[in-house]
Amino acid sequence: MDDSGMIGAFKLEVQTVPGNGKLTRTGAANTAKIKYGANIALNYFKANSQPVSAKIYPNNFDFLVQLLDLQGVGVPSESGLALFISLCSVCLKRSVQTQLAIFGEMTLGGTISPVRNECR
Numbered sequence: 001m002d003d004s005g006m007i008g009a010f011k012l013e014v015q016t017v018p019g020n021g022k023l024t025r026t027g028a029a030n031t032a033k034i035k036y037g038a039n040i041a042l043n044y045f046k047a048n049s050q051p052v053s054a055k056i057y058p059n060n061f062d063f064l065v066q067l068l069d070l071q072g073v074g075v076p077s078e079s080g081l082a083l084f085i086s087l088c089s090v091c092l093k094r095s096v097q098t099q100l101a102i103f104g105e106m107t108l109g110g111t112i113s114p115v116r117n118e119c120r
Contacts, residue, residue: 001077008073012065014086019062021046028075029067037080038065040108045087048110056091063087078105081112 001007012029023042025034042063049056065083069075082102089096103115 006073008069008071010076011068011070012082012086014090015064016061016090017064021059022062024062024064026066028069029065031075033075033077034067034079037078037105038083041080041083044108044110045084052088053092058091081106
C-alpha cells in the first residue's frame, strides 16, 4: 500500500557487485520513505546473515537496489521485509519463487509486523 491506501504491485530488483556492504538505491527505491525500511533491512541482514546461511558474507558486496512500481500507485509504505528476502536471495544466488508476494514489514530486531487490512 502507498500512503493513501492504494494497493499496488511492486518489483524489487537487487544485484551485487564487489564492495564492502554498501546499499545503493535507484528509482523509487531512492525516496526518503524507502530509505528507513531499507536501512533496517540491510542492518538486520548484516547482523543476522550467518543463521540464514554460513555462505553469506554481506561485507564482501555492495548492493544495488531498484524498486519498480508496476501499477503506478506511488511508493509503498513498507518494503524492508521484501528487501531482506531479496538480499538473502542474491547472496545465495538463489531466485525466489516466481510471482512471490511479500506482505508486512520488519523491525531492526527482526519482528515481522502483521499485515494490515485497510482495503477501501
